[in-house]
């Protein structure tokens with residue numbers, strides 16, 4: 001038993017995941033800059049008219065006042081910093097935002113500072129709301145996220161022997177964590193992904209640039225397919241049992257846009 | 270396994286606590302409280318409760334048309350000749366049908382999806398009753414589809430998904446107006462709610478009547 005009053009703290013956060021709790025409460029997985037992933041309850045958040053509810057939807061960037069708990073904290077106040085409206089009103093952008101949020105969640109740990117991951121996600125959701133090239137953004141995001149969390153794929157030299165790679169076509173092994181030289185290529189039974197010289201150049205460019213510099217980068221069809229396969233394989237090698245929201249992203253990706261449906265329940269007559 | 274309850278509790282007690290604990294929204298504390306309440310319950314009451322649980326399992330089925338829960342093969346809304354068969358209101362859960370029915374403001378039919386798309390939790394369109402909805406749209410003479418999923422990201426994702434899927438069929442689609450809830454303070458409203466409320470604003474009529482759509 002402790003006699004001290006529960007500690008209050010305030011933090012910025014992005015809501016990464018939530019589930020229902022009790023009659024009208026919500027359980028939240030939050031990404032915060034100072035303490036990484038935090039789990040918190042929001043009382044009454046599912047009731048219409050709740051002061052908290054509307055702010056605590058998925059992918060919302062919020063400022064929170066929280067009461068410290070042992071494992072579960074509880075949200076006492078919430079204010080929206082950015083709801084990324086452009087992301088949540090377009091199913092294509094939404095599917096990519098959820099994918100980015102899921103991989104951010106799954107490479108982060110509870111209660112450990114993650115300012116770089118937090119900033120990366122907030123900036124990327126902001127860009128996602130308006131960018132003309134959402135797929136380039138997702139690829140850049142995955143590469144940057146894995147780099148800052150210690151899972152950087154080796155793109156400079158051979159991942160196996162460290163030899164310099166000749167400017168030529170090579171292969172990528174997710175199992176060995178990067179590109180392989182011709183000599184190491186045949187050593188092992190792992191799945192090898194083709195990486196043409198063009199693909200390697202684009203990957204290196206994505207890895208060393210900030211998103212605005214690569215936003216208008218034109219990437220050829222074959223390079224796009226190779227990069228997609230390489231980054232997916234690398235991400236899935238890092239994230240146990242794969243990224244759940246990838247299926248939705250893939251399903252949505254090639255649908256034509258039909259525009260919004262008028263709001264309001266109105267009778268015709 | 271949850272070990273929060275007293276390990277010394279008699280086996281039937283522990284079993285009931287565990288059964289309650291598995292229910293949505295019931296934590297270990299509430300499970301204990303419910304169990305000890307039932308120990309003190311008169312036998313007839315306990316029997317009535319057990320019987321009610323069993324009859325829900327034995328008698329309740331999904332309506333073969335709208336997939337709402339019902340005791341008949343086809344529910345009373347779907348069989349009611351006076352309901353407007355040209356409209357289907359799509360909701361996430363059976364409870365949403367009850368909520369809309371309580372208003373008595375809607376006389377069309379329903380379709381219950383039994384969930385919303387939730388990619389992060391691995392719930393995709395194929396786990397919802399969407400195929401059944403498409404079958405109805407092909408067979409029935411539906412002219413308007415009202416998308417009444419929850420006004421949150423997953424509900425919106427589900428609505429947008431249905432819009433894209435159904436648009437080629439040329440059926441008119443509408444959505445519930447989203448905005449401020451009655452009794453809420455404007456200052457506490459979040460950005461999305463305010464934007465939606467602004468977009469869905471209606472003309473103020475001098476005589477207090479609401480304008481026709």
Ligand SMILES: [Zn+2]
Nearest residue numbers: 158161181184
């Ligand atoms: Zn090598």
Ligand SMILES: [Zn+2]
Nearest residue numbers: 332335344347
């Ligand atoms: Zn029915």
